Amino acid sequence: MKKLNAKIPEGKLEEKWRNYQLRSKLINPANKKKLNVIVVGSGLSGAGAAATLAELGYDVQCFCYQDSARRAHSVAAQGGINAAKNYQHDGDSVWRMFYDTLKGGDFRSREANTYRLAELSAPLIDHFTQQGVPFAREYGGVLVNRSFGGVQVQRTFYARGQTGQQLLLAAYAQLYKMIRAEKVTMHTRTEMLDLVLVDGKARGIIARNLVTGEIQRYAADAVVLATGGYSRVFRLSTLAIGCNGSAIWKAHKRGALFAAPSFTQIHPTALPQSSEAQSKLTLMSESLRNDGRIWVPKRKDDPRRANDIPEDERDYYLERRYPSFGNLAPRDIASRAAKERIDAGHGVGRLKNAVYLDFRHAIERFGLDTIRDRYGNLFTMYRKITGVDAYREPMQISPAAHFSMGGLWVDYELMTTIPGLYAIGECNFSDHGANRLGANSLLQASVDGYFILPNTINNYLAAELGAEQITTDHPAFAEVEEEVRAHINRILNVNGHKTVDHFHRELGKVMWRECAMSRTRLGLERAIRQIESIREDFWSSVKVTGTGEELNPELEKALRLANFLELGLLMCTDALQREESCGAHFREEYQTEEGEALRVDEDYGYVSAWEYADGTFKLHREELHFEFVQPTVRSYK
Amino acid sequence: MRVRFRIWRQDNARVKGGFRDYEVDGLNEDMSLLEALDHLNEQLVLRDEKVVAFEYDCREGICGQCGVFVNGRAHGPHANMTTCQLHLRSFADGDTITIEPWRAAAFPVIKDLIVDRSAFDRIIRQGGYISAKTGTAPEANAIPVGKEVADRAMDAAACIGCGACVATCKNSSAALFTAAKINHLNTLPQGKPEQHRRVSDMVQQMEEEGFGHCSFTGACEVECPEGISVANIAEMNARYLKAKLFG
Numbered sequence: 001m002k003k004l005n006a007k008i009p010e011g012k013l014e015e016k017w018r019n020y021q022l023r024s025k026l027i028n029p030a031n032k033k034k035l036n037v038i039v040v041g042s043g044l045s046g047a048g049a050a051a052t053l054a055e056l057g058y059d060v061q062c063f064c065y066q067d068s069a070r071r072a073h074s075v076a077a078q079g080g081i082n083a084a085k086n087y088q089h090d091g092d093s094v095w096r097m098f099y100d101t102l103k104g105g106d107f108r109s110r111e112a113n114t115y116r117l118a119e120l121s122a123p124l125i126d127h128f129t130q131q132g133v134p135f136a137r138e139y140g141g142v143l144v145n146r147s148f149g150g151v152q153v154q155r156t157f158y159a160r161g162q163t164g165q166q167l168l169l170a171a172y173a174q175l176y177k178m179i180r181a182e183k184v185t186m187h188t189r190t191e192m193l194d195l196v197l198v199d200g201k202a203r204g205i206i207a208r209n210l211v212t213g214e215i216q217r218y219a220a221d222a223v224v225l226a227t228g229g230y231s232r233v234f235r236l237s238t239l240a241i242g243c244n245g246s247a248i249w250k251a252h253k254r255g256a257l258f259a260a261p262s263f264t265q266i267h268p269t270a271l272p273q274s275s276e277a278q279s280k281l282t283l284m285s286e287s288l289r290n291d292g293r294i295w296v297p298k299r300k301d302d303p304r305r306a307n308d309i310p311e312d313e314r315d316y317y318l319e320r321r322y323p324s325f326g327n328l329a330p331r332d333i334a335s336r337a338a339k340e341r342i343d344a345g346h347g348v349g350r351l352k353n354a355v356y357l358d359f360r361h362a363i364e365r366f367g368l369d370t371i372r373d374r375y376g377n378l379f380t381m382y383r384k385i386t387g388v389d390a391y392r393e394p395m396q397i398s399p400a401a402h403f404s405m406g407g408l409w410v411d412y413e414l415m416t417t418i419p420g421l422y423a424i425g426e427c428n429f430s431d432h433g434a435n436r437l438g439a440n441s442l443l444q445a446s447v448d449g450y451f452i453l454p455n456t457i458n459n460y461l462a463a464e465l466g467a468e469q470i471t472t473d474h475p476a477f478a479e480v481e482e483e484v485r486a487h488i489n490r491i492l493n494v495n496g497h498k499t500v501d502h503f504h505r506e507l508g509k510v511m512w513r514e515c516a517m518s519r520t521r522l523g524l525e526r527a528i529r530q531i532e533s534i535r536e537d538f539w540s541s542v543k544v545t546g547t548g549e550e551l552n553p554e555l556e557k558a559l560r561l562a563n564f565l566e567l568g569l570l571m572c573t574d575a576l577q578r579e580e581s582c583g584a585h586f587r588e589e590y591q592t593e594e595g596e597a598l599r600v601d602e603d604y605g606y607v608s609a610w611e612y613a614d615g616t617f618k619l620h621r622e623e624l625h626f627e628f629v630q631p632t633v634r635s636y637k
Numbered sequence: 638m639r640v641r642f643r644i645w646r647q648d649n650a651r652v653k654g655g656f657r658d659y660e661v662d663g664l665n666e667d668m669s670l671l672e673a674l675d676h677l678n679e680q681l682v683l684r685d686e687k688v689v690a691f692e693y694d695c696r697e698g699i700c701g702q703c704g705v706f707v708n709g710r711a712h713g714p715h716a717n718m719t720t721c722q723l724h725l726r727s728f729a730d731g732d733t734i735t736i737e738p739w740r741a742a743a744f745p746v747i748k749d750l751i752v753d754r755s756a757f758d759r760i761i762r763q764g765g766y767i768s769a770k771t772g773t774a775p776e777a778n779a780i781p782v783g784k785e786v787a788d789r790a791m792d793a794a795a796c797i798g799c800g801a802c803v804a805t806c807k808n809s810s811a812a813l814f815t816a817a818k819i820n821h822l823n824t825l826p827q828g829k830p831e832q833h834r835r836v837s838d839m840v841q842q843m844e845e846e847g848f849g850h851c852s853f854t855g856a857c858e859v860e861c862p863e864g865i866s867v868a869n870i871a872e873m874n875a876r877y878l879k880a881k882l883f884g
Contacts, residue, residue, distance in 0.1 A: 052771040067692065067751075068758050070798055071700040087778065123774070130774035132767045132822050134791040141781025159791060165699055166794060173766035180762045188755070211747060240694040274667045279675055280696040381698060384722040450771045499679045546687045550649070551748045554678070554688050 004622045025462035032057030038220040043072030045425025046226030047171035048449030054183035065191040073240040077164025078285035080156035081442040083121035092153040105433020106583035107631035120447040131170040148438035150330035161378045202421035213549040217472035229426040234401035235508025238283040244560040256416040257609040259409035259429035262575035268334035270400030272354040281400035286438040291362035300345040325636040332435040332584040335399040358394035405432040409609040413456035424448035434583025496541030524576040535565040638664040645737040666726040690749040696721040701797035711801040711860040739804035756846040763842040764835035765818045794821035795863040802857035808849030813857040816873035833884030
């Protein structure tokens with residue numbers, strides 16, 4: 001394989017994106033009609049890309065596994081979206097946002113990508129406002145901001161605690177606008193099962209109609225994956241149950257390099273697990289940390305109720321350890337600090353696996369009405385799920401698997417190592433490095449889909465205009481379709497005695513124990529052996545009832561889990577190879593005396609990009625060059 | 638904890654369905670209803686039976702994909718809640734819990750508890766958007782929107798598209814769903830230029846999809862997980878009239 005080329009444009013940081021656009025090839029509107037693009041996924045990045053590509057004139061086919069594009073898990077993002085508008089007059093700028101994001105990611109992302117993310121954030125707020133997103137406003141009519149973790153300015157825009165829903169619905173509406181214009185064909189309840197390459201280029205997909213079970217072929221001039229994160233590999237996560245890594249994993253097995261797979265974020269404020277049967281951990285927005293204070297009892301195994309514990313017997317450990325950022329320390333740090341207190345015996349709740357998030361002081365200071373206005377729907381959600389009124393007693397929260405910074409390796413154009421295959425939004429590895437800052441996820445998904453991809457895909461498609469027209473009759477489609485059918489039959493024919501969920505629970509336990517908030521060489525080596533044995537057991541003992549020719553939820557789950565069982569191996573392999581701590585990747589062997597992450601820039605100042613080689617993984621390195629900032633020790637003290 | 642599930646089973650849209658009973662043991666009150674169904678499905682697999690098909694995704698009340706009738710009520714015994722937020726602590730040990738799909742002509746059954754709600758997407762397609770291409774937006778603060786106006790738009794925009802309003806309505810009316818989207822966009826200054834066309838086209842599509850008419854019983858707002866007010870329907874009707882007179 002040739003050397004990884006990120007295709008970073010020349011020039012000063014603030015000129016790179018403009019320079020890129022000046023030089024990229026254009027396609028005239030009459031010719032765009034002749035070009036067909038497949039977009040897999042209809043979340044914020046997928047719907048935004050599909051709608052915008054269709055506006056530009058391309059012929060678009062968009063796919064989602066849900067019953068409607070409006071269900072994609074972008075819908076669940078609560079707290080907000082960052083933008084360097086500096087409306088609060090508090091010293092914000094594109095540069096500061098770029099620096100916060102780069103530092104937040106512990107200097108494991110590209111300067112040029114991260115800068116572009118910050119640069120495009122301000123016009124994105126204009127865009128969503130015009131599309132009718134009801135962002136929070138002041139009485140005078142201007143937009144409001146709040147703070148998020150890892151940042152000392154207020155640059156987060158929000159729509160109550162439903163920001164992701166409102167942005168997604170805006171993107172979904174634009175998508176349906178283009179469906180009405182007959183420029184997008186929408187395929188709901190359709191799941192991509194494999195990628196089709198012709199002469200090394202992405203030329204289409206094989207998909208399964210989830211209602212009829214029909215295996216279908218779709219051809220295109222380019223394929224865009226917008227399939228979201230893969231943290232369901234931990235089984236218990238904040239993600240939707242259907243979220244999966246299948247599309248990117250199949251692309252990986254067809255030749256796309258997978259970058260930084262082990263960089264997965266554990267969110268500090270989810271609801272704690274209450275039983276083995278639990279299917280999901282509900283997120284409580286990071287925005288709550290604006291006004292909520294996190295603490296545990298100073299006394300171990302304190303049997304008293306939270307409200308009975310006096311002030312001087314509470315340990316506000318984030319404020320104690322990180323006085324300048326306090327409760328707004330970044331997620332990786334806040335999660336690790338919670339784990340440290342819980343492991344030390346200070347955890348609260350029935351299973352002693354939680355910490356308190358307390359609003360008492362905020363309510364005293366601002367009044368109940370203000371707190372209700374800011375977070376009302378989150379408090380309601382908390383009550384619905386736990387039965388507890390958080391206006392009267394503190395919430396109990398706990399770390400949970402959340403976001404995948406890792407994903408398919410992409411260059412500056414968001415193209416993977418397979419020509420014509422793009423990855424946008426959470427499913428790529430680009431801007432967040434080893435840890436993502438709160439409210440940067442909606443941002444990245446949106447700018448990738450609306451602003452970046454529609455201005456880079458032309459640079460590839462321009463050359464495809466004269467190329468030979470590939471249809472689904474090409475033998476490559478028949479070949480991949482046959483492999484897909486064989487794979488489905490193999491799963492259906494195991495006919496063992498254990499359920500798919502059984503294996504998912506087993507995998508989740510191993511991943512959570514060894515490849516989550518803190519990792520060790522021994523633990524990761526053990527995890528690799530355990531996952532291999534779970535995988536063997538899966539292929540000899542799994543039981544899936546029903547057939548492939550009908551709506552079959554068990555089969556859908558089994559197909560997704562088969563991929564997670566392989567992805568889990570790669571994540572542990574990556575975490576084992578990276579002998580340093582950075583961001584969310586915390587190797588216990590590499591920490592300071594105070595228990596903070598110890599980065600090893602000389603040996604690991606690169607992006608790990610893994611090649612699939614017949615069941616094993618081969619490492620490629622993209623060296624990170626810091627031309628404009630000097631990586632420093634990341635401190636929030 | 639032990640319950641008896643009485644669940645609607647139907648192989649596909651072309652065949653008739655019916656209720657089947659399942660005794661399920663080994664549950665606890667912290668489990669959500671959907672987790673209890675997961676548990677039942679694992680037992681069915683081990684007994685070599687087909688699983689119960691039901692919808693879900695986020696399991697935190699926002700995606701709108703889940704939604705079934707539980708003991709004769711949309712999303713179960715509590716007001717303003719999604720099915721995934723319903724926990725077994727709302728039931729007693731030994732209870733019979735009857736679960737059936739949304740019943741509405743415009744929502745045909747696909748399998749077991751899963752219905753086809755694509756009619757909602759087609760209503761949105763007819764104008765549930767603001768026609769503004771990517772790249773054409775003015776500066777966000779250039780058009781002030783007062784807090785009361787933004788809050789009113791947000792109240793309506795909160796709709797999760799689950800279909801409980803239709804399912805619970807004796808006329809299977811989609812008026813609350815349609816009104817919520819129209820009022821969200823028509824309340825905002827950005828939505829004004831297309832306001833008349835939007836309300837006419839979306840209402841027309843709602844009627845073509847075979848939803849019934851609203852007779853203002855207010856049943857919908859009780860089951861709406863976002864508590865969207867039935868007053869939205871009156872507002873939509875006023876907007877519709879205005880569109881017909883001046884549009």
